[in-house]
Amino acid sequence: MRKTHGLLALLFLSLTVLSARAELTIEITHGVDNPTVIAVSPIESGQRILPEDISQIVSADLERSGLFQAIDRSNMLSFPRTSGEVYYRDWRVLGAQYLVYGNAERQQDGRIKVTFGLNEILGEKAVLSQVVYGTDGNIRDIAHYISDKVYEAITGIRGAFSTRIAYVTATPGRNNQLVYRLMVADADGARERMMLESREPLMSPTWSPDGKELAYVSFETGRPAVFRQRLNDATREQLTNFKGLNGAPAWSPDGRKMALVLSKDGNPEIYVLDMATRQFTRITNHFAIDTEPNWTPDGKALIFTSDRGGSPQIYKMVLATGAMERVTFRGSYNARPRLAPDGRTLVLVHRDGGQFHIASQDLISGDFRILTSTFLDESPTVAPNGAMLLYATKRGSKNLLAAVSIDAGVKFLLPSREGDVREPAWSPFLN
Amino acid sequence: MNLQNLKAVFLITVMSIFLAACSSTSTEDSAGDSAYGDGSAVGTGTAGDGSAYGEDLGAGGVDTVFYFEFDKAILRPEARAALDIHAQRLRGTSRQVRLEGHADERGTREYNMALGERRANAVKEYLVIQGVSSDNLEVISYGEERPAQLGSDEQSWSMNRRVEMK
């Protein structure tokens, strides 16, 4: 009997050893998508204090994307500067999933060399390690560069922190008359720069695809006209001077054409201007309002607003064939379309009851989502990586800029400035 | 508007841009102000041309501002009554009239530009039918860019959906 038991035990043992291989497969088809918890250890120079705090800028960048939750520096147990200095336990107890660390060195030539890395805490491994150079004058560029790399490593999507935004402000000036300004700033609202100032309205700023120019509408001649302006030397050129509307400029993806709206023939129609030959080609021909053109990423079609069906809705026209198709059907007001870089996510202004919200519509599945909840949201503009969008909103009687992630409810307001801020336009990638 | 004026505006604007691009905010404010002060002077110069004909459009308490419904460009009866008087006065004269169309802040800006123009055109067409020369009527839309009243309520909105005769 004892013998039998022994034999059984032996058999059992060999059984377990042999069967210790993956037989069972479990499928995971759902998730929760919570923000990633990240810590950014201070990135400092041993020799001299840097004019700006790189790691704070990185933390703020990442948090603004809505995909990250940054750990406060005051809670950190250690400040590693290299991968070797990382004690994973320190970060596990804080619940960190990732850690950004780095070191800044001032070199002989005065440049600053920043060596930074990204480690995964639970897997205890380095994900990224890189060097970036800069000067005291562009610490923010260094920080945004780090943010871009970290964001890309973790999300799989190119970061857009090094991009810029253009917008228009309207501030009461002398005699309470509004002064309009065309502004350009970093994507986080910092380093604001004035490009143009006028007593007459400025409208509809839009970026050239190379990110070096802006086009916009100015009333400085007493009538609306479309201008283009280079950012580096402020040289300008007036592109249109027609009777009636001259508006809604939109550069084609290859930069060779510009779609715009003219009403010189009696009512608003969409035209395409060839930038080289200065020829205008009329695209639409309808007694209704046709406006707010936007190019598909392949440059083959235009998406625009038209009230030809009785209320403003979004239409698409293939330029080669003239084939027209209505895109939106929900509600009685859908306007100002902008396509995300993926070419399938359309963002627009949608009226819901008496309120105007930003909504997105998937052009393939038809999935329609209202992304904002304030009462007067307008002018959506999508980041070049397609992950976020900026829009203008109203708090009380004040116009502000706000951002929302394109697929979730993460919202934040851009730093508020004096006066009304409106019509944001997100630049393309600049590097 | 003559070409000379336009050129002047353009030159001044370009110069101010250079100034704006090179100077700090505090100084460029004044530089910009003076430059655009001149610029806007040319803009109002259009109305000045009109006043050279010596006629006050609002004389005798006749309305010069006409109001509209949301997303509509249909003249109300009281507007038509006032426009009948304007047509009578303007017929056969060379008085230049500027029709400025506006929209309320709701809806998108470029669509509202189109809507403002549609409203101004509604006024223009009415006057033309009444015998006013279309050569003397200039239509300009400001969309929602120049509200008569700030405020996000029906009262303000209704005052902003308008066409102004100048």
Next chain:
Amino acid sequence: MKRSATSYTWPVIASVLLHGALVALIVVGWTPSSDKRRVIQPKYVEATLLTLDPAKVPQIQDKPKEDKAAREQERRRQEAVRRQQEQARREQQAKEEAARKAKAEAERKAKIEAERKAKALAEQKAREEAERKRQEELKRQQAEKARQEKLRREQELARALATEQAAQDSAASAETIGSYSGYIQDRIASNWSRPPSARLGMEVELDIQLDGQARVISVVVVKSSGNAAFDRSAEQAVRRVEQFTRLKELDRGTFERNFRRFTLVFRPEDLRF
């Protein structure tokens, strides 16, 4: 050879066990790839009585079999009750106010009570059934024993029995495995944060190893999705769980055979595109 029938008992038992184990070994050890089960998370486990065919079950297996069946029965039953409770609770939380919770709680308790009574009844039934079978089996076994004279026949019989036994064992534990797989799914899904670059159709396969305490000791990407961020999100989901505590409830054999090492396939179905 002039031995009495009883003197054969222990050798026969030993022989049956030995062969049974050998067959089990072959079955379990040989068919891992074809036996790869894709477990679909059961919403609840149906608690059906496991019927034992008296014609095929040898007496010696009866006692432990009965216990095991009852235990299994009980566990599945408890699992069913637990899942129902949980589901009811979730729905309550999602839909209703706190005021209505009290009512739900009462209902739930009544349900548990009813469930418990039903379970007791079923257990009683199962015991009676098993006892009846055991008696029948005893008679049959005795009659059969008398006929067993040749070793070859014994071996054949034993092999047949062992195969049958293994099949029944795996049938019995399939539901257990299913419910514990569901538990693993829940734990991982609630820790899985997908990167925004995740898309429908992406799939990453991980090989997971646990220690004896069901703690995660190894996570290896076996088949990448091609998106490093997506792969890492899956790895992190497993590491964040750290320990699958409830797997410790399993008997050693079931745990070792199924959960000591297993495969996870991450394939999102709840994304927009």
